[in-house]
Amino acid sequence: MTRDEIFAVIKANIYGIIAGAEGKEILETNSMRDFAGDSLEIVEVVSRSMKQLRIKVPRTELLEVQGLKGLLDLFEKAVVAKTQ
């Protein structure tokens, strides 16, 4: 699975969960807060994306993530680790 495919999963969940993202372009440089996502919506996006990607990332690592780029880096690492 490529980085773009992982990002597509995250973006689909942002569009599905965070109302403020509707009609807006989502970039790696964004944060979910840019679309007025509340903390619970952000956790839902992360949880649903991990489920769909079939990865598990420890909560402690998730807490340190900054922005979508950080989340994508973490998920990409977990996807690569899973396939090895």
Next chain:
Amino acid sequence: MKWDLPEEVVGILDLAEKAPLAPREKRGAASVLDRKEIEAILPHRAPFLFVDCVSLLDLQGGIIATRYALSQASAVLAGHFPNHPVWPGTLQVEAIAQAGGLLYLKQAGPPAVQRVTLTRILTARFIRPVLPGTDLEIIARVLDDGLFFTAVGQCLQDELVCSVAAMTSLKGDANK
């Protein structure tokens, strides 16, 4: 009833509407956990703790059965409603949430998760009124959902289903 919910949740709700989720013979008379053990896991306290005892606790199978004596609810029943006491549906949902939370926390075990935070009530249906006179039984199942878990359960009186509900909770404290 048609439910617009995940298939696994619907499967349990469909069963829960019709009959107890665990047969009577599996729900023993003795409590699997005593009050001290229950209070060590759940932060709720009387008069808002709706788990007096646990008659079934199957961590592998993901199912719990609890009991609550409605004799403790006289103040609530006096006002809901005068001359027509009915234990509130909102409290039935809470009782199912407490049973599901207890099961989940017991499954997770300390120090993995010590708190859960109710985040969403997916559905609830009130089929029969819960009336004073007979203790309430709550049976709940728990489904893992990533950073969340879903509890699906029922309230019973005299083996009859009074209500069913499903809710999602965050594993851990929402503020951390």
